[in-house]
Amino acid sequence: MCGIFGYTGKKEAQGLVLEGLKHLEYRGYDSSGIAVLNGARHISVKKTDGKIRKLEEILKVHPLKGTTAIGHTRWATHGTPSPHNAHPHLDGESEIAVVHNGIIENYFDLKKTLEEEGIRFQSETDTEVIVHLVAKHYKGILENAVRRALKELRGTFAIAVMTSHESGKIVAAKLDSPLVLGLGKGENFLASDVSAVLTHTNRVIYLENGEMVTLTGEEFKITNFAGKAVSRKPVVIDWDVTRAQKGGFEHFMLKEIFEQPDILAAILKERVTGTRIHFDELKIPAAQLKRIKRILIIACGTAYHAGLTAKYIFEEFTDIPVSVDTSSEFRYRNAVIDKNTLLIAISQSGETADTLAGLREAKKKKALTLTLCNVLGSSLSREAKGVIYTHAGPEIAVASTKAYTAQLAVLYLLALYFAQIGAGSSKKITPALKEFMHIPVLMRKILDSYKRNESQWRDNAHDFSQRRKNAPNFFLYLGRHINYPNALEGALKLKEISYIPAEGYAAGEMKHGPIALIDENPWVICLAPKSKTYDKMISNIQEIRARSGCVIPIVTEGDEEIKKLNPIYIIQIPEVSEIFSPLLTVIPLQLIAYTMAREFGRDIDQPRNLAKSVTVE
Ligand code: AGP
Numbered sequence: 001m002c003g004i005f006g007y008t009g010k011k012e013a014q015g016l017v018l019e020g021l022k023h024l025e026y027r028g029y030d031s032s033g034i035a036v037l038n039g040a041r042h043i044s045v046k047k048t049d050g051k052i053r054k055l056e057e058i059l060k061v062h063p064l065k066g067t068t069a070i071g072h073t074r075w076a077t078h079g080t081p082s083p084h085n086a087h088p089h090l091d092g093e094s095e096i097a098v099v100h101n102g103i104i105e106n107y108f109d110l111k112k113t114l115e116e117e118g119i120r121f122q123s124e125t126d127t128e129v130i131v132h133l134v135a136k137h138y139k140g141i142l143e144n145a146v147r148r149a150l151k152e153l154r155g156t157f158a159i160a161v162m163t164s165h166e167s168g169k170i171v172a173a174k175l176d177s178p179l180v181l182g183l184g185k186g187e188n189f190l191a192s193d194v195s196a197v198l199t200h201t202n203r204v205i206y207l208e209n210g211e212m213v214t215l216t217g218e219e220f221k222i223t224n225f226a227g228k229a230v231s232r233k234p235v236v237i238d239w240d241v242t243r244a245q246k247g248g249f250e251h252f253m254l255k256e257i258f259e260q261p262d263i264l265a266a267i268l269k270e271r272v273t274g275t276r277i278h279f280d281e282l283k284i285p286a287a288q289l290k291r292i293k294r295i296l297i298i299a300c301g302t303a304y305h306a307g308l309t310a311k312y313i314f315e316e317f318t319d320i321p322v323s324v325d326t327s328s329e330f331r332y333r334n335a336v337i338d339k340n341t342l343l344i345a346i347s348q349s350g351e352t353a354d355t356l357a358g359l360r361e362a363k364k365k366k367a368l369t370l371t372l373c374n375v376l377g378s379s380l381s382r383e384a385k386g387v388i389y390t391h392a393g394p395e396i397a398v399a400s401t402k403a404y405t406a407q408l409a410v411l412y413l414l415a416l417y418f419a420q421i422g423a424g425s426s427k428k429i430t431p432a433l434k435e436f437m438h439i440p441v442l443m444r445k446i447l448d449s450y451k452r453n454e455s456q457w458r459d460n461a462h463d464f465s466q467r468r469k470n471a472p473n474f475f476l477y478l479g480r481h482i483n484y485p486n487a488l489e490g491a492l493k494l495k496e497i498s499y500i501p502a503e504g505y506a507a508g509e510m511k512h513g514p515i516a517l518i519d520e521n522p523w524v525i526c527l528a529p530k531s532k533t534y535d536k537m538i539s540n541i542q543e544i545r546a547r548s549g550c551v552i553p554i555v556t557e558g559d560e561e562i563k564k565l566n567p568i569y570i571i572q573i574p575e576v577s578e579i580f581s582p583l584l585t586v587i588p589l590q591l592i593a594y595t596m597a598r599e600f601g602r603d604i605d606q607p608r609n610l611a612k613s614v615t616v617e
């Protein structure tokens with residue numbers, strides 16, 4: 001995790017680096033820092049614990065002058081979040097500065113050796129060994145020193161390095177952590193994520209693993225770690241920067257929840273022509289896909305829940321068996337896969353370390369690999385045989401919402417595409433697409449109803465918080481069949497942004513344990529839209545009510561049955577067939593989490609201890 005940003009050019013660098021870091025703050029936000037190289041060949045550093053705005057306040061009072069700088073926003077792995085553990089780190093003479101994203105696995109041994117050589121360490125971080133190694137090897141040309149230092153490092157890293165001896169120069173290197181160059185006129189940028197450079201330029205180059213770059217305002221030179229020149233053309237990014245701003249919403253998360261109908265409509269417009277589905281960027285020929293005997297999906301967190309939902313979707317529209325695994329479990333299993341397996345890696349960021357490792361494992365076993373991700377040019381998208389982008393636009397809130405529904409939308413279309421190429425029932429395609437086209441309108445109806453009843457939602461959240469003062473309240477989420485993964489997703493969303501304990505369960509599992517938790521305290525969110533398991537959900541609700549449990553059901557408009565069971569609040573969604581219902585039921589779940597977190601005054605967009613991309617194991 002962590003975000004790094006670098007600038008070199010003719011402008012004052014401090015403001016540009018701060019702005020860049022704010023775009024990367026989702027990657028980590030427990031401490032931050034900046035090093036600026038000025039004309040007098042001196043490196044000045046400011047670091048602090050806390051968020052970027054704290055660093056900004058410090059820099060207002062003590063500005064750092066200079067036109068070359070590197071900055072860092074941290075998610076602690078080694079050493080507590082504190083000013084001395086914050087990056088950039090300096091060598092003993094304060095002549096070299098380093099920022100780092102990743103983990104140096106052999107830092108302990110390196111540190112021991114360096115200490116024996118007389119080096120005094122200032123922090124508990126793994127990163128600090130890098131700066132001392134570069135200093136040790138420095139003989140007047142920074143890139144040579146970095147190259148020699150890299151030979152000694154094991155682990156994952158994206159680093160940026162400057163020295164007071166060479167003005168205007170930044171050297172950066174990448175291995176398994178993302179790094180992108182932004183190419184401007186008379187200025188160049190470095191960042192962990194393309195969204196951080198887009199206000200300045202849309203011409204970017206993604207560094208590949210094992211590559212380094214030497215950057216000045218006027219030029220850049222890419223080589224591999226051995227020093228061999230690499231030539232790479234810039235790509236032009238068409239993301240709209242305004243999509244990464246709040247646009248009048250109180251939080252990015254709320255804005256992103258409200259963007260969902262438009263994103264789905266755009267996905268459908270892009271991927272469906274008449275009754276034909278197409279994935280233009282997919283490099284895997286239809287004939288090869290058709291030969292696949294099974295699909296294995298790997299992902300983490302919310303993306304994993306999209307994968308679980310996909311299993312039901314594929315079972316509905318295709319005849320291909322699907323299994324789903326969390327990437328962190330899959331990568332250490334001895335999974336039986338071969339060239340007839342399609343491994344689909346789902347990831348918003350495309351940088352999740354476990355998913356990337358899982359994909360590599362599958363490639364070793366000769367599986368065909370496909371990445372479904374949101375961030376263009378990400379590591380997963382580059383390493384898989386095929387990629388399908390979800391095009392949800394930059395997702396800034398740490399809690400994933402629009403990326404999830406975009407993943408689901410693409411997975412529905414992918415399943416239907418399999419049916420289209422002969423691996424499923426072609427008869428289902430036209431009616432399914434007809435209904436799918438209408439989903440964005442139905443999503444909008446739910447959001448409009450939330451806006452109309454916002455005060456009621458807030459009152460409910462307030463009621464819960466008052467009750468919680470007297471009893472250890474928590475939430476249970478129950479769902480069945482294709483809405484079971486959404487029960488998991490609802491609980492995850494609540495936990496991560498409100499810190500209220502929550503569990504998601506397959507409602508049928510209720511009797512096998514969780515029912516012991518039921519008394520008048522927990523609130524039980526029951527996903528009960530019209531479906532083939534509706535009657536079973538009614539029985540679950542009755543069982544909860546019989547034990548004085550508080551129920552909030554999510555039902556299909558016009559449902560009279562559940563009303564009779566005296567729920568504390570009923571949330572309605574428009575009528576939709578069961579197979580598409582997750583696209584609707586998830587919206588109230590996102591709004592429940594949001595409203596609760598707001599009631600409890602949480603930091604909704606940047607919840608504690610989390611980071612948007614988990615690039616460490
Ligand atoms: C979602 O709200 C979480 N922040 C988290 O579970 C996330 O989905 C997970 O880390 C996977 O990230 P990815 O989609 O970028 O791979």
